[in-house]
Amino acid sequence: MVAKRDEVKQARWSLIQQAFDQVCNTSGYCNFRSDTFYVIAKLGLHMKAKEEGLLDGEDWYNPECKDELLRKVKAFLIKYIK
Numbered sequence: 001m002v003a004k005r006d007e008v009k010q011a012r013w014s015l016i017q018q019a020f021d022q023v024c025n026t027s028g029y030c031n032f033r034s035d036t037f038y039v040i041a042k043l044g045l046h047m048k049a050k051e052e053g054l055l056d057g058e059d060w061y062n063p064e065c066k067d068e069l070l071r072k073v074k075a076f077l078i079k080y081i082k
Contacts, residue, residue, distance in 0.1 A: 012082070016078055016081050020074050020077055022039045023035065023070065032069075040076075045076075045080050
């Protein structure tokens with residue numbers, strides 16, 4: 001039973017990393033917000049993102065805020081990918 005739990009945990013972290021990598025590999029900052037939305041929507045988490053206001057704000061249009069936004073996206077993915 002422990003092995004099965006470890007497999008599930010590993011699969012969860014793999015999915016989180018794949019989604020996060022997609023967000024990080026956005027081509028050009030002008031597509032960053034829309035590509036992030038696409039990744040989140042593909043996971044079925046767009047309503048949660050809307051509830052939390054994840055994609056709201058002017059920071060999404062400021063390239064200097066990318067590192068902070070990436071931290072928020074990663075925390076969001078960890079929180080909701082079960």
